[in-house]
Amino acid sequence: MAVTTNTTRPGGRSARVRAAVHRAVEELLAENPAEAVTLPLIATRAGVHPTTVYRRWGSLADLLNDVATSRFSGDIVVPDTGDxxxxxxxxxxxxxxxxxxxxxxxxxxxxxxxxxxxxxxxxxxxxxxxxxxxxxxxxxxxxxxxxxxxxxxxxxxxxxxxxxxxxxxxxxxxxxxxxxxxx
Amino acid sequence: MAVTTNTTRPGGRSARVRAAVHRAVEELLAENPAEAVTLPLIATRAGVHPTTVYRRWGSLADLLNDVATSRFSGDIVVPDTGDxxxxxxxxxxxxxxxxxxxxxxxxxxxxxxxxxxxxxxxxxxxxxxxxxxxxxxxxxxxxxxxxxxxxxxxxxxxxxxxxxxxxxxxxxxxxxxxxxxxx
Missing domain, CATH: 1.10.357.10 (Tetracycline Repressor, domain 2)
Known part of the structure; x- marks a missing residue:
């Protein structure tokens, strides 16, 4: 396996893009009525090309589904008091x-x-x-x-x-x- | 009060427009993902000018609120069995x-x-x-x-x-x- 130190790390970049897009969705929904939050607007806020967002998530519906799944997973600690x-x-x-x-x-x-x-x-x-x-x-x-x-x-x-x-x-x-x- | 028989009846026309627009919203939402249902599309389906819809409801959010209020009112008969x-x-x-x-x-x-x-x-x-x-x-x-x-x-x-x-x-x-x- 020829790996050079100059190779971009798709996992790393990919994870950064995902985090930026997720954050953009949450911020824009907090600031705007839902109908104003579009994929191009999300891409601009996240600082990525709209094509990147379209290619990765396909539609606004799929993107929102991904953000919600992530936001509503593991965010609440399950108590373990013994009772x-x-x-x-x-x-x-x-x-x-x-x-x-x-x-x-x-x-x-x-x-x-x-x-x-x-x-x-x-x-x-x-x-x-x-x-x-x-x-x-x-x-x-x-x-x-x-x-x-x-x-x-x-x-x-x-x-x-x-x-x-x-x-x-x-x-x-x-x-x-x-x-x-x-x- | 000078009322001629030729006077258009705003109440009558207004009610017809409202019914046509409400029906258009319900039909389009049944056929399409929500993000595809826009005010211009609703106006076209209802056969009214988009300006009429914008002037009367202001936004898609207000229109949906009106349709839902109407759809979820009086649609279910309250039973009265004595028990x-x-x-x-x-x-x-x-x-x-x-x-x-x-x-x-x-x-x-x-x-x-x-x-x-x-x-x-x-x-x-x-x-x-x-x-x-x-x-x-x-x-x-x-x-x-x-x-x-x-x-x-x-x-x-x-x-x-x-x-x-x-x-x-x-x-x-x-x-x-x-x-x-x-x-």
Whole structure:
């Protein structure tokens, strides 16, 4: 394998382009109505050629899907207190706090608006986190609801309020959701 | 008041334009990705001048908000069986059926994507319908949960699944949500 030190490193450059484009999407959505955020505008903000963006992501919908998948993965630490109720309360309050950020909501709304699979990009990792906490309780020998029932009871109202009603969410209300799920 | 029979009737024409534009929005969103549905395209499909659309609605976001408010109002009949559980089950299954329609979801997603108040356009009438059923139970002397708790428990999971997970919803699952709310 002939590798010279002058070889550009596609992985490195590629990762930098991706980070710049992702940042541009989040910034522009925070500043503008979604309909004003176009691929050429994103390319300009990211300092890359529009062709690069088109070639890599294909469409605005695919780009938003990629940004949302990345933004909503691994961003919330899964608590491990040894107590399921405590874990779920801390985690659900962290999710609620994230959803209270207008920039997060702007990215989520734009992703939902642009692509039919956008919703899944926003919640797949949340389901994995929930499953991890429930599974740990079962491994301790405790009883835990199924992940779908838990998602319905916790993520359902949390996302519904964030996206549809805009109600401000209080920690006590979030604890009430956990209580209703576990009793 | 000098009224001649030749006077154009602005209310009549205005209502026809509104209906044609609303229909054009729903049709185009059912056929195209949301990002392809623009005001000029809507005007062409509705057979009206783009200026008419711009003057009346101002922006695509405002137009989508208007279409969603109209589409999600009065479309579901509120049951009145004399039994709260039965009413809620029938109504929640009707909401679930509506949300299973891909064209309804396309309109909802586009509205969420285009305008920050889009969520409210999709659910304000649902809250009013829920409140009507709960209020009727109270008027009969029965106990009923508050409308917010009912919305969290029923609309939360229903809209969450429709928008975020795309899971197919079964009537038995919907009845389970009502049971969990009322016990």
């Amino acid at each position: 399921l109720r405590e874990d779920l309360e801390r985690w659900a309050i962290a999710v609620a706090t994230d959803l209270a950020d207008p920039d997060v909501l702007a990215l989520m709304r734009a992703t939902l608006g642009a692509c039919p699979e956008g919703g899944s990009a926003c919640v797949t990792d949340r389901h994995a986190q929930l499953e991890a906490m429930l599974e740990r309780e079962r491994a301790r020998g405790g009883a835990a609801p199924g992940v779908e029932a838990a998602a319905d009871a916790l993520l359902g109202p949390l996302y519904y309020r964030a996206v549809f009603t805009g109600q401000v969410v209080e920690p006590d209300w979030v604890r009430g959701l956990v209580r209703a799920l576990l009793t | 709260l559980r039965e009413d809620l089950e029938r109504w929640a299954i009707a909401v679930a059926t509506d949300l299973a329609d891909p064209d309804v979801l396309a309109l909802m997603r586009a509205t969420l994507g285009a305008c920050p108040e889009g969520g409210s356009a999709c659910v304000t009438d649902r809250h009013a319908q829920l409140e009507a059923m709960l209020e009727r139970e109270r008027a009969r002397g029965g106990a009923a949960p508050g409308v917010e708790a009912a919305a969290d428990a029923l609309l939360g999971p229903l809209y969450y699944r429709a928008v975020f997970t795309g899971q197919v919803v079964e009537p038995d699952w919907v009845r389970g949500l009502v049971r969990a709310l009322l016990t």
